[in-house]
Structure formats: structure tokens, C-alpha cells
Amino acid sequence: MCESYIFFCRLHVALFFGSVLASACPKSCLCSEKNGLVVVQCASRNLEKIxxxxxxxxxxxxxxxxxxxxxxxxAFKNLPRLQELDLSRNSIETVEAGAFQGLSEGLRVLDLSNNLLRSVPKEAFARLQAKIRLSNNPWHCECTLQEVLRELQLDPETVNQVSCHTSIQEEYAGKPVIQVLDSGINFCNFHHKTTDVAMFVTMFGWFTMVIAYVIYYVRHNQEDARRHLEYLKSLPSTSQANKDFDVVSTVL
Structure with a gap:
């Protein structure tokens, strides 16, 4: 009798927590619970947002x-106990700066592999201690990506699959980012050099425009001065006018 009572109590508790879990679970996903820990399975559900x-x-x-x-x-601010987050094989192009805000240091795995990421703000992964998978994305290798990777704990099993799809230096396209950085390349220095060159080209362009304007202004004034001088030359001189006046006076 006692054993039967305990069995029904356990069944009641299980049904109770099962109903609570089912009501809290997104309708597009499947949720399972063990020892108070919830696993939410939303893979291959045609979801367009989290x-x-x-x-x-x-x-x-x-x-x-x-x-x-x-x-x-x-997006995950209400999940303080999250340990594993798998976002692989989506079409993610944008990760906002506060995307993972609220996740505690308990997060162990973050999978962003096989997406469409070209760059991410370095603030996005602030305070995360998880192993992060960034492989098989069309990364653009430049200063921001270098600074992001410097702060992360990349999954060692996939680190060589994080490659430069494009790069500010074309010769590094197609090569693993870590391999390029380990060779001593500093994309941030190249960024500064590129900025300096752009500034020099801009200044040279403005200088050329100023010189061209000065030359045009001088030539235009010279042309006006020449025309004015020719006009003055075409006028009767004062001595000739006096001679003509004397002749007229003599005749009279």
C-alpha cells in the first residue's frame, strides 16, 4: 500500500513537471528535462529567428x-544556466554587439560554424569563456577580425577551418586566419597604412585642384590684362590729339 502511494506520488510529480515543461517549451521545439536541467531541441525546424x-x-x-x-x-538574456548553444548551419550574417549579453561564464560551447559571417563586432563575445567554433564562414580578414580572434578561445579541432574568404591583402585569401597571423602579419598595421595612403591621395587631390585653380585664375587675368592693354593702344595718344587740335586752330 505504501509503495503504491509513493508510486502515484512520483507519477503525479512527473506529470506536473512535464506539463509545466511542455507549457514553457516553444511550440516549434522539443524539450526534455533531467534533474532540473532542460535541453531544448530546435534543430531543423525551419526557424527564421531565435x-x-x-x-x-x-x-x-x-x-x-x-x-x-x-x-x-x-537574444539569450534569460538563460543564465545555458552551457551549450548550437547555431551552426544557419544563414547568420549579422551578430549584434550585445547578442550574447546575459550568458554567464558557465557557457562551455558556442557553435557558429557553417554560416554567412564576414565580420563580427569585438564586443559581441565579451566575457565569454566558452570554446567557440567559427569555421566555414566567409570571413573578411582585416583588423576587426584579428582583434576578435585575439580575445576568443577557439575550438582547437576547428581552428584551422577559420579561413580568409577575402582579405584587405588579396594574397591571404583562402588561407587559415591563424596561420596568417602566426606568420607575423598584422592586419591592423596594414589598415593604418591604407588609411594613410588614402589620406595622402585625398590631400594630393585637393592640392592639385588648388594649383589648377590658381593657374586658371592667373591665365584668365593675364588674358583680361592683354585685352585691356590692346584697347588702350587702340585709343589716340594725347600728343596726336594735341597736334590735330593745333592744325584745326591754324586753319581757323
Whole structure:
């Protein structure tokens, strides 16, 4: 009798928590719970954005193989216990600066591989201690990406798959970013040099315009002066006018 009572109590508790979990789970996903830890399975659900009604006790959020294009600011702010976040195989092009704000240092894995990322703001990964997978994205290698990678703990198994799809220095396109940086290349220095060259070209252009204007102004004034001088020459001189006046006086 006692054992039967305990069994029904456990069943009641299980059904109760199961109903609570089901009500908190996004309708496009499947949620499972064990020892108070919630796993949310949203992979391959044709999602276009990150669900907003996620259980607060979620420790694993699987969002791979969807159609998500953007990670907005504070998208995971209500998930303080999250340990694994899988966003691989989406179409993510934009990661906002505060995208992972609110995630604690308990996050262990962040997977952004196989997306459409070309660059990310360095503030996006602030305070994260997780191993991050950034492989198979069309990265543009320049100063910002270099500064981002300097602050991250890249997954060692995929680090060589983080390659320069394009680069401010074309000869590095197609090469692993870490390999390029380990060779001593500093994209930030090149960025400064490029800025200096651009500034020099701009200043030279303005200087050329000023010189051209001065030359035009001088030549235009010279032409006016020449015409004025020719006009003056065409006028009767004062001595000739006096002689003509004397002749007329003599005749009279």
C-alpha cells in the first residue's frame, strides 16, 4: 500500500513537471528535462529567428540547420544556466554587439560554424569563456577580425577551418586566419597604412585642384590684362590729339 502511494506520488510529480515543461517549451521545439536541467531541441525546424519563449533553466539550446539570419542583442538574456548553444548551419550574417549579453561564464560551447559571417563586432563575445567554433564562414580578414580572434578561445579541432574568404591583402585569401597571423602579419598595421595612403591621395587631390585653380585664375587675368592693354593702344595718344587740335586752330 505504501509503495503504491509513493508510486502515484512520483507519477503525479512527473506529470506536473512535464506539463509545466511542455507549457514553457516553444511550440516549434522539443524539450526534455533531467534533474532540473532542460535541453531544448530546435534543430531543423525551419526557424527564421531565435525563439523568445525559452525555459529559463535551459542548459542546452540546439538551433542548428535552420534559416536564422541574425542574432539580435540580448537574444539569450534569460538563460543564465545555458552551457551549450548550437547555431551552426544557419544563414547568420549579422551578430549584434550585445547578442550574447546575459550568458554567464558557465557557457562551455558556442557553435557558429557553417554560416554567412564576414565580420563580427569585438564586443559581441565579451566575457565569454566558452570554446567557440567559427569555421566555414566567409570571413573578411582585416583588423576587426584579428582583434576578435585575439580575445576568443577557439575550438582547437576547428581552428584551422577559420579561413580568409577575402582579405584587405588579396594574397591571404583562402588561407587559415591563424596561420596568417602566426606568420607575423598584422592586419591592423596594414589598415593604418591604407588609411594613410588614402589620406595622402585625398590631400594630393585637393592640392592639385588648388594649383589648377590658381593657374586658371592667373591665365584668365593675364588674358583680361592683354585685352585691356590692346584697347588702350587702340585709343589716340594725347600728343596726336594735341597736334590735330593745333592744325584745326591754324586753319581757323
Amino acid at each position: 525563439p523568445s519563449d525559452l525555459p529559463r533553466d535551459t542548459v542546452s539550446l540546439l538551433l542548428s540547420s535552420n534559416h536564422i539570419t541574425k542574432i539580435p542583442g540580448q
